[in-house]
Amino acid sequence: MATDTAEGRDESGTPGEGAESGSGSTGGAMRSSAVMAVGTMASRITGFVRTIVLAAALGTQLLGDAYNTANTIPFIINDLLIQGLMASVIIPFLVKRRKSDADGGRATEDRLFTAAVVLLFVVSAVAVASARWLLELYAGGFTGQQMEVAVYLARFLLAQIFFVGLSGLISAMLNTRDRFGAPVWAPVLNNLVIISVGLAFVWVALPGRTPENVSQGELTLLGLGTACGMAAQTVALVAALWRTGFRWRPRLDLRGSGLGEALRTAGWMFLYTVTTQVGFLITTNIATRAGSESVQEGYGVGAGLTAYNYAYQLFQLPYAIIAVSLITVLLPRMSAQAHDGLWNEVRDGFSRTLRVSALVLVPLSLAMAVYAVQLSVVVFARGSTSTADAHNIGIVLAVMSLGLVPFSIFQLMLRVFYAMSDTRTPAMISIANVAVHGTLAVCAFLLLPPNLVVVGVAAGFMLSFVSGLIIAGTILSARLGGLDGRRILGTLVRLHLAAAPAVGAAIGVLWLFSRQFGEGLATNLGAPIAGSLLGAVLFLGAARLLRIAELQSVIGLVRARLGR
Structure with a gap:
């Protein structure tokens, strides 16, 4: 959280040197976030x-x-x-x-x-x-x-x-x-x-x-x-x-x-938490039933709650390292700004954090989707977890990865509501989220074979954040006099365009490795490494050509820090 x-x-609780004001600078927030990112x-x-x-x-x-x-x-x-x-x-x-x-x-x-x-x-x-x-x-x-x-x-x-x-x-x-x-x-x-x-x-x-x-x-x-x-x-x-x-x-x-x-004021937050846990209750019951049926019907793979949880842990890794580090530093500053009625600064902080996070999360989410199965086999296929079990985790992870950016944006929007001491709106939005997630999870259980039910549950979970961020964004934009939406949308579009050549290269590298080495370790480990390195070069080159400002800001900050 x-x-x-x-x-x-300082240690005694008195203001220390270098303390930042409630508004703070972009560099100060990013430096604090970088410190947190190492620990995270x-x-x-x-x-x-x-x-x-x-x-x-x-x-x-x-x-x-x-x-x-x-x-x-x-x-x-x-x-x-x-x-x-x-x-x-x-x-x-x-x-x-x-x-x-x-x-x-x-x-x-x-x-x-x-x-x-x-x-x-x-x-x-x-x-x-x-x-x-x-x-x-x-x-x-x-x-x-x-x-x-x-x-x-x-x-x-x-x-x-x-x-x-x-x-x-x-x-x-x-x-x-x-x-x-x-x-x-x-x-x-x-x-x-x-x-x-x-x-x-x-x-x-x-x-x-x-x-x-x-x-x-x-x-x-x-x-x-x-x-x-x-x-x-x-x-x-x-x-x-x-x-x-x-x-x-x-x-x-x-x-x-x-x-x-x-x-x-926690009454609404309690409603929010209860609602989200109703969604998890649905997920848990469906996943555990699907896992038992998958074993009983002879599918030979772990396709229950454990597969879902392990995929989710991998899915959250980039969000936790990148977005949470920025959000953790942003929230108290944003709370102070909201308390003082500095709505322009709240909006600017939200926009800046979202765009800087997206600079990393967009290419990472697409790379994870391409190499999810290979990564899962390398990570999990040992001991009591078979290659088939790991392959199933990878399919779930691939679906989740495509929802990483909407998931992160929605979580950031919730923090803006909390900074405004508004728990009622997130609680109401959560009802819509759980309705989408629950409906799609039940449909997955009824329509898909047991070994693929958790894949459908994962897809429903990610789609619920798409609907949630649309609702939350509309409300926040009305309250704050806009959310810097044109700038945010422009950055997201350019980031996906910059990532397109990298995705193409990643898929090509995977095809070449599979054709040359089959489905063994050379492909499962070599393709993600080679494809990610090539993709990173292509993404950075395309981002510079598209003049993505956030990239220039990060590069400038890194150069300034290294030059000290």
């Missing part, structure tokens, strides 16, 4: 390795679906109760209180931290006690031993709710202090723990484990080890917050704190 900062501060890349790379290890250990069929469904539920519950409030309510609230309170918002933070600890502990305990009911809700397609394995794992994994929620709050508090490093580096520790757990599972268990032959000790290793990874991440964030000078003093005197007023 997006994070938050109001103004530059480390986090995502280790997360990528974690996914590879888990895929090799558990596969993408019944056991993999059991683990991934059980491990998804704590994050769903956290989204419903905590995480969704961060960008929309808590972050703007902390920004305002740090600017307006005589103590810089310290008392407010103590109250908020106390309330979060109590709430998260209670919710975690209730969730662990309700593990079977939650699994039946999200995985109606599980039966027999697969359900028993998922419930056993969930008893450990649902404890993560406490640590996930607390990590989100601490990250927001760190970002209000202009501390972006720890929130993007702490997940690396979590990933390393889970990688170790996955490798230990591979060492103690044979490949091809199923719900019928996996032992309780092996399941305990998976469940307890995964939960310990999130606990380690939270401890690292607590230490980082402590170093900023924050000392938690438990307070439950919430009356008059302003938190109640802020949370009253």
Whole structure:
């Protein structure tokens, strides 16, 4: 989720040298984003390795679906109760209180931290006690031993709710202090723990484990080890917050704190989160049923929730590294601008962030679509995941990749609404998104063979963001007196035109490698590398010919930094 900062501060909380104003400069935002991008890349790379290890250990069929469904539920519950409030309510609230309170918002933070600890502990305990009911809700397609394995794992994994929620709050508090490093580096520790757990599972268990032959000790290793990874991440964030000078003093005197007023605006955000989780509930049930049917009907591939989740993790990698880094720095600045009524600056910040993100996301999304199958085979086809399983992940990834740009634009639009303290509009838009996604997902389940259902679900998910950004863009344009739409559209069109020669070259390279080397490693690894290098040269050349201004700005910034 997006994070938050109001103004530059040193370790003691006082304004530091080089602190940027609420409006900030383009270079300052991009430099801060670059710092975050390094940490985010480390986090995502280790997360990528974690996914590879888990895929090799558990596969993408019944056991993999059991683990991934059980491990998804704590994050769903956290989204419903905590995480969704961060960008929309808590972050703007902390920004305002740090600017307006005589103590810089310290008392407010103590109250908020106390309330979060109590709430998260209670919710975690209730969730662990309700593990079977939650699994039946999200995985109606599980039966027999697969359900028993998922419930056993969930008893450990649902404890993560406490640590996930607390990590989100601490990250927001760190970002209000202009501390972006720890929130993007702490997940690396979590990933390393889970990688170790996955490798230990591979060492103690044979490949091809199923719900019928996996032992309780092996399941305990998976469940307890995964939960310990999130606990380690939270401890690292607590230490980082402590170093900023924050000392938690438990307070439950919430009356008059302003938190109640802020949370009253969360009603619409709660509706938004519930609506999106209804969409995920549909996805989960359809995907788990399709995965079970695919195995039972002899298709021989993992085509359920695990395949969908692994494709989605690869899909989000460029968005997380590029767009999230820019958005994280932009949101607090945009919140301050909206609070002061500086709508022109809000519009300019939105336009600039979108166009700079698109400079990378457009060619990346097209390259991913071309090489999705080859990349998935290289990444996942080992251990308990067969080449056919990996191929199916690649098909899902190819469909998702075509929706990367609409997905990113929509997420950025949501941040503009949140900066304006408007949670009602995103909630209403989400209803339309889920209607599109849900309808297409159900159609996919009814019309497609089990091994291709998740491909249809992925297509419906991406199309829902196209409809969502059209609605959101229309509303924002009316409120802000325009969204710099002509400039944004012009940039997007030129970027796609610049990418056209690169796409053609990428397809040609893949054809040549396949003809020369067949479907082996030389093609699966060599074609993406050669095609991407050639495509990058062609894209940059075409972008310069088309005089895409964002490219010149980025090149100028890089040269200035290297010249120092």
